[in-house]
């Protein structure tokens with residue numbers, strides 16, 4: 613389960629920010645995940661409850677914002693919603709599309725408490 | 728580096744940096760900070776460093792991914808047979824449980840480094856970096872990385888490779904690309920392996936696999952190969968050689984400098 617590795621990496625980033633800002637604790641971590649990132653939000657949440665122990669984020673809330681899968685058609689230029697395993701243009705049906713959203717795996721923001 | 732280049736800014740999150748700015752204070756002892764950095768930025772930075780290693784030594788690095796047993800090692804053995812007179816090849820083996828795969832490669836007279844640390848489900852850029860320092864990069868043209876047999880986890884970790892090759896054997900379902908879109912979408916070449924077994928199977932249709940790939944907006948080559956009968960081997964080898972030559976041309980245009988190793 614690679615979600616644990618992803619989670620540990622995230623917590624090291626958060627820890628670094630907390631230290632830089634001289635914060636005593638982390639209240640909230642907001643991340644953005646697309647269905648095509650390869651990371652499952654539920655598994656990440658599970659991993660988080662284990663991995664946060666002993667860090668400044670021990671009592672933090674992990675908020676995941678799921679990003680929509682969207683494609684840009686290289687044939688007709690239309691932008692449309694799509695599914696993770698069906699990335700076709702909704703307008704003309706062509707498969708020559710480019711992903712414009714849906715593979716995000718981002719630390720969006722953190723909320724910290726100082727003293 | 729990634730805070731400033733904007734590489735992580737997408738449609739979905741642009742508003743976060745445009746409104747409010749980086750530090751949006753809520754109260755004196757409570758502060759909200761916008762970050763917008765990749766969750767795997769540690770791995771990504773290591774991967775970028777690995778890529779510098781490869782480029783400095785003029786090595787083309789190729790990451791092989793598939794389910795367990797789809798034929799990665801056997802494809803490598805056959806590829807080495809065909810190419811070892813013309814190219815100097817090295818292999819990093821991600822079989823974390825045994826030395827078997829590395830030994831099969833060494834039996835072909837090619838250096839193979841076995842990765843022995845880490846979790847069993849995928850390789851990451853740090854593991855590759857350790858292995859690189861035991862690999863005679865100076866002497867190589869092509870470096871293959873055989874990832875752990877797994878269609879999920881390896882797709883999330885950049886190793887610094889130039890190219891991804893994803894294998895799908897005909898003994899698996901032809902709908903695998905629809906079930907594991909992330910790893911198939913990442914491929915620069917999809918190999919449908921063990922094609923010699925096709926006549927024995929009535930439920931794998933290479934056209935179905937091709938269609939499932941097309942639904943993922945996959946635009947790269949798909950080749951039917953057999954490491955047993957050598958079917959499709961020419962196409963695969965020609966592609967490899969073309970990639971190697973392209974890499975060489977880019978290399979001679981601008982040789983980069985490398986930062987000190989960790």
Ligand SMILES: Nc1nc2c(ncn2[C@@H]2O[C@H](COP(=O)(O)OP(=O)(O)OP(=O)(O)O)[C@@H](O)[C@H]2O)c(=O)[nH]1
Pocket residue numbers: 793794795796797798799800801802822828875876920921922923924952953954955956
């Ligand atoms: N008939 C046939 N068998 C093959 C072919 N390629 C591989 N095999 C067999 O499939 C089995 C697995 O092949 P490997 O090359 O070890 O597969 P792998 O992907 O390296 O496996 P892991 O490293 O365990 O994930 C072996 O018994 C191979 O001999 C092929 O082209 N044709």
Ligand SMILES: [Mg+2]
Pocket residue numbers: 799800801822828873
């Ligand atoms: Mg193997």
Ligand SMILES: [Zn+2]
Pocket residue numbers: 613614615848849880881
């Ligand atoms: Zn994993």
Ligand SMILES: [Zn+2]
Pocket residue numbers: 685686687688689690701702703704705706
């Ligand atoms: Zn279109």
Ligand SMILES: [Zn+2]
Pocket residue numbers: 728729730732733734735
């Ligand atoms: Zn960047």
Ligand SMILES: [Zn+2]
Pocket residue numbers: 776780856987988989
């Ligand atoms: Zn190094």
